[in-house]
Amino acid sequence: MPDKTAEKVTTATGEPIPAAAVATDAGPAPAKARSLWSDAWHDLRRQPLFIISSVLILLLLVIAIWPGLFTSASPRQADLAKHYLQKPQWGHFFSPEWLGYDGQGRSIYARVIYGARASITVGVGVTLCVTVLGTFIGMIAGYFGGWIDSILSRVTDVFLGIPFLLGALVVLNTFEKRSVWVVILALAFLGWTQIARVARGAVITIKQADYVMAAKALGASTTRILFRHILPNALAPIIVVATIALGGYIAAEATLSFLGIGLTEPTISWGGDVSAGREQLRNAPFTLIVPSVMVSVTVLSFLMFGDAVRNALDPKLR
Amino acid sequence: MGRYVARRLLQMIPVFIGSTLIIFLMMYALPGDPVRAMMGDQAYDPSVVASKRKELGLDLPILQQYWNYLSGLVQGDFGTQIASQQPIADVIARVFPVTIRLTIFAFAFVSIVGIGLGIIAGLRPDTLRDRGLLTLTLILVSMPSFVLGFLLQWLLAFQWPIVKPTVQDDTDITQLLLPAIVLASLSLAYVARLTRTSIAENLRADYMRTAVAKGLPRRRIIGVHLMRNSLIPVVTFLGIEIGNLMTGAIVTEGIFNVGGVGNEIYQALIRREGATVVGIASLMVLIYLAASLIVDLLYAVLDPRIRYA
Numbered sequence: 001m002p003d004k005t006a007e008k009v010t011t012a013t014g015e016p017i018p019a020a021a022v023a024t025d026a027g028p029a030p031a032k033a034r035s036l037w038s039d040a041w042h043d044l045r046r047q048p049l050f051i052i053s054s055v056l057i058l059l060l061l062v063i064a065i066w067p068g069l070f071t072s073a074s075p076r077q078a079d080l081a082k083h084y085l086q087k088p089q090w091g092h093f094f095s096p097e098w099l100g101y102d103g104q105g106r107s108i109y110a111r112v113i114y115g116a117r118a119s120i121t122v123g124v125g126v127t128l129c130v131t132v133l134g135t136f137i138g139m140i141a142g143y144f145g146g147w148i149d150s151i152l153s154r155v156t157d158v159f160l161g162i163p164f165l166l167g168a169l170v171v172l173n174t175f176e177k178r179s180v181w182v183v184i185l186a187l188a189f190l191g192w193t194q195i196a197r198v199a200r201g202a203v204i205t206i207k208q209a210d211y212v213m214a215a216k217a218l219g220a221s222t223t224r225i226l227f228r229h230i231l232p233n234a235l236a237p238i239i240v241v242a243t244i245a246l247g248g249y250i251a252a253e254a255t256l257s258f259l260g261i262g263l264t265e266p267t268i269s270w271g272g273d274v275s276a277g278r279e280q281l282r283n284a285p286f287t288l289i290v291p292s293v294m295v296s297v298t299v300l301s302f303l304m305f306g307d308a309v310r311n312a313l314d315p316k317l318r
Numbered sequence: 319m320g321r322y323v324a325r326r327l328l329q330m331i332p333v334f335i336g337s338t339l340i341i342f343l344m345m346y347a348l349p350g351d352p353v354r355a356m357m358g359d360q361a362y363d364p365s366v367v368a369s370k371r372k373e374l375g376l377d378l379p380i381l382q383q384y385w386n387y388l389s390g391l392v393q394g395d396f397g398t399q400i401a402s403q404q405p406i407a408d409v410i411a412r413v414f415p416v417t418i419r420l421t422i423f424a425f426a427f428v429s430i431v432g433i434g435l436g437i438i439a440g441l442r443p444d445t446l447r448d449r450g451l452l453t454l455t456l457i458l459v460s461m462p463s464f465v466l467g468f469l470l471q472w473l474l475a476f477q478w479p480i481v482k483p484t485v486q487d488d489t490d491i492t493q494l495l496l497p498a499i500v501l502a503s504l505s506l507a508y509v510a511r512l513t514r515t516s517i518a519e520n521l522r523a524d525y526m527r528t529a530v531a532k533g534l535p536r537r538r539i540i541g542v543h544l545m546r547n548s549l550i551p552v553v554t555f556l557g558i559e560i561g562n563l564m565t566g567a568i569v570t571e572g573i574f575n576v577g578g579v580g581n582e583i584y585q586a587l588i589r590r591e592g593a594t595v596v597g598i599a600s601l602m603v604l605i606y607l608a609a610s611l612i613v614d615l616l617y618a619v620l621d622p623r624i625r626y627a
Binding site for chain 1 (some may be wrong): 332333334336337340341344345456457459460461462463464465468469471472476483561562564565566568569572583584587588590595599602603606607
């Protein structure tokens, strides 16, 4: 299994490291030379942080994709007779009344299960958009330098000057109906700067490497140099920043939905449910506490995952 | 040094214009009309609306409007709130002190407790104490401030009533304590982690070994040699966090009903009052930029190796 992964990853990055191989041959313990990626994978599997967070994330993904597996109740079925009426029934695991009912008599348990999809889609979606956009902009700025870099860096500064939450409020407020995709695009529009900076820095270091010179001397095209030689080698710091940011985007979506400027009905979101129950904090705290706990557990899982990835890919930062 | 500051101030101008322009464009170029919002559900005469729009300059091309706005801003004129007819400068003068009080309170909390916890953990890396603190900060980071806010409100105001659930009087420091803690929590956790990493790393530095070998007292080694070197990245982070604390106040002020900038901006967004939002946002962008400049200058004070020509 490890060998297979190692092979796959080395071919994927396309960067054999002859120097390291020579060094290991000369060394007393002839261990197989490993690329950064297989080394990181080797390291990851031994981290309890990684194992715990992966299990939690897998569970959350299953909930997000097939919520029907976890509850038979509908999250939208309202029965006003049950309006805040029922306290949580601790014995009734996974039944609709397990965690009580909200203000409109909907099962809180069903609501939090069905709320997972929106949160996780936003978190993953924003991270993907931000990574692609930020990497592209950062790579162009870093590789070409000169006036292209000056312009792109000033644009980055302008976007960095806008406080994230405030910018998101202004952008999202201009939409009447806000679906998951609107929220993803709005957050990505404001969030790409961090990755762009990291990517630019990494590319500036890498473009001076000998293998880039060699590729240029061999007459490789700019696109080939960028995507075959520079990108794979700049990827590690980008992935570290992106995985850590993922949890933050989920928290941002929940906060915006809580403020009433994130996802709107009919999308079920944890932040929106907390906001709907806020007047009942004294009488029916569970309407707030259950979705709040779900948000925190989800953010925590992704943060732990990000930490584990960082420990593996960038041991210096530990 | 003077030339460096001048250059930085000049560089701030395009960034300021760009950031405010983006906020301005989003606020005005998209659907929703403040004049219509002001009329509410009343039946209105289209010609009245048109003349009102003309009076407010809303019929001009968008860039012209921005230019008018910016030239007013330079003269200290933030425009007028359409609904209440109050000058926005007055509104800002009323709500800003509240948020600044809350932010300063939270900032003090972040600096003292955050750095303190970081030092406690960083001096003994990989001990139980350190691991416990890392776990605690991880949990704090994963709680969005509305979660922590409601949790503390529920526990401290309803379960064991020791504080009032909302702020009645925002000049009362004791009432601002809970909102400030909630506002501070996220930054506090980051500062603690950053301090801890920085200290743990510098503990292994050569100059530390030299200081120990010279026989310096432990207090001096830690208080002068270690701290001065370790706190440089923390200071940068703290500078950036001032801006984040001020925007984070939007949520905290909502939960605890504090009448500050956050509340004002939120109300203005719902009323689609672009001028108020852009005005407050411009001030926040300015604070952001000023904080980053001050941080860069502080570098030279903290780290004598850095000299600005």
